Amino acid sequence: MSEKQKPAEAVRDFFDFFHKKDTVSMKLMMVDHIILNSLIISETKGRKIIHTPVDSFLKSIAQIPDSVSFEERLIQIKTTNSKDIATVNASYEFYMNEGFTHNGTNVFTLLYIDDKWKIASITDTRQYP
Numbered sequence: 001m002s003e004k005q006k007p008a009e010a011v012r013d014f015f016d017f018f019h020k021k022d023t024v025s026m027k028l029m030m031v032d033h034i035i036l037n038s039l040i041i042s043e044t045k046g047r048k049i050i051h052t053p054v055d056s057f058l059k060s061i062a063q064i065p066d067s068v069s070f071e072e073r074l075i076q077i078k079t080t081n082s083k084d085i086a087t088v089n090a091s092y093e094f095y096m097n098e099g100f101t102h103n104g105t106n107v108f109t110l111l112y113i114d115d116k117w118k119i120a121s122i123t124d125t126r127q128y129p
Contacts, residue, residue, distance in 0.1 A: 004112075004115075005116060005117060006079070007079050007081050007086035007087075007088050007108075007110050007117050008077050008079045008088050010029065010088075010110060010116070010117035010119070011074075011077070011088045011090060011106075011108050011110075011119075012074070013029070014026060014029050014108075014119065015072060015074065017029070018061065018072065019070070019071060019072075021061055021062060021064060023058040023059075023061055023062045026058060026061070027054070027058060029118060029119055030054065030118060030119045030120075031111060031113070031118045031119065031120045034054050034119060034120060034121060034122070035051075035120070035121040035122075035123075036051065036052040036053075036054060036057055036121070036122050036123075037049060037050070037051050037052075037121075037122075037123045037124075038050045038052065038123070038124050038125070038126055039123075039124070039125045039126070040126050040128070041104075041125060041126065041127045041128065042128045043128075043129070068096065068097060069095075069096070069097055069098065070094070070095065070096045070097075071094070071095045072092050072093075072094050072095075073092060073093045073094075073095065074090045074091070074092050074106075075090070075091040075092055075093060076090070076091045077089070077090045078090075081110075083112065084111060084112045085109070085110070085111055085112070086108075086109075086110045086112075086117065087107060087108065087109055087110075088106075088107070088108040088110065089105060089106070089107050089108075090105065090106045090108070091103070091104070091105050091106075092104060092105070092106060094126075101128075102126050102127055102128045102129070103126075103127050104124055104125035104126045104127050105124065105125050106122060106123075106124045107121075107122070107123045107124070108121070108122055109121040109122075
């Protein structure tokens with residue numbers, strides 16, 4: 001029997017798939033009816049909450065042209081978990097075509113189902129300069 005994967009490892013795997021635009025693998029890591037919310041923070045536009053349907057989120061990733069490079073660099077990861085539920089908080093910096101675009105914090109809620117961690121929700125902040 002293999003050792004149980006840690007929640008932070010599941011989040012790192014999610015970002016590996018994200019950077020490869022492997023939306024099929026990303027979707028397999030999520031529960032049905034996942035909740036995706038973002039708090040957009042802009043000095044010029046203020047604060048705004050955006051809810052994104054999962055299909056729209058995955059489609060937007062799949063449509064990123066191959067000519068565009070992007071990377072979400074996780075800076076610091078903190079995990080709180082019990083046997084069956086976990087939260088993973090990860091501060092990050094986002095880069096597109098090697099240029100910094102924004103930073104923030106991701107908060108993943110994961111549930112342990114079918115011998116693996118599955119993502120139940122992702123809430124993030126996006127701080128724009």
